[in-house]
Amino acid sequence: MVESVLGGRVDELAQEIAELALRTGRSVAVAESLTGGQLGAALAAAPDSSSWFRGGIIAYHPEVKYTLLGAPRGAVVTEETAAAMAESSQRHLLADITVAVTGVGGPDPDEGKPAGTVVLAIVSTDAATHVTNFSFAGSPIDVMRQTVEAALEAVLARLHAAQ
Numbered sequence: 001m002v003e004s005v006l007g008g009r010v011d012e013l014a015q016e017i018a019e020l021a022l023r024t025g026r027s028v029a030v031a032e033s034l035t036g037g038q039l040g041a042a043l044a045a046a047p048d049s050s051s052w053f054r055g056g057i058i059a060y061h062p063e064v065k066y067t068l069l070g071a072p073r074g075a076v077v078t079e080e081t082a083a084a085m086a087e088s089s090q091r092h093l094l095a096d097i098t099v100a101v102t103g104v105g106g107p108d109p110d111e112g113k114p115a116g117t118v119v120l121a122i123v124s125t126d127a128a129t130h131v132t133n134f135s136f137a138g139s140p141i142d143v144m145r146q147t148v149e150a151a152l153e154a155v156l157a158r159l160h161a162a163q
Contacts, residue, residue, distance in 0.1 A: 010145065013152035014046040020159040021052035028155055029095035030056035031069060031085040033076070034105040034118065039148050054095040059085060065102070075111045077103055079131045082121035090123050097124040097158045099151045105140045115140070118147050122154045126162060130154075 021028055032039045040056030043049060057069065065071035069088040071081040085100035099122045106115025116136040123129040132154070136146040 010042050010148050010152065011045075013149065013156060014042045017043065017152060017155055017159065018046035018048060018052065020156065020163075022048055024159060024162055026096040026159060026162055027052050027054045027094070028159075029054040029089055029093035029098040030151070031059060031089035031098065031100035032056060032151075033059055033065070033085070033102040035101055035144050035147050035151075036060060038144055039099075039101065039151050042148055042152065054093040057085075057089050057092065077111050077113050077117055077119060079119055079121070079133070082119040082131055083123075083129045086121040086123045086129060090125075096126075096162075097122070097155055099155050101147050101151050103134075103143070103147060105143050105147075107140055116143050118143070118150070120147075120150055120154060122151075122158060124158050124162070127158065 030039045037058045043053045059065045059069055062076045065076050066073055069085045071084040082100050082102050086098050090098035101120050103118030104110045104113050104115050118134040121131045136143045
């Protein structure tokens, strides 16, 4: 069984992703901001991850989002930024499915948005970019856990759709 730092549901989802990615021969990558590497760490802890996990880009500082991932200058907790993060990372990491997350982990608001505001984008070689907005509650670690779970659920849904 997978054992990541976040544990619980995160590990269960990563295990399912590993099984399905191996079965379908699909590769997965991530681009993350507020999760600070926890999304990639959860996937890297999954079985046979070297076979299907391409890696991730931790774009924590806005300048990294602008220069490396092509996000538009300005606010970074936006649908446009999440989409740019996913699409650029997919090109850089050569993955079949790429998920990206940006948001306000908290505990304080940022960019005029409350803590818990998260934007997730997912793209795959066989489907257009889809962006979802979330409003999570709790401490910064609770927001991080919920964000990682949402991202893993999005990857799992794309893997199921590709079968």
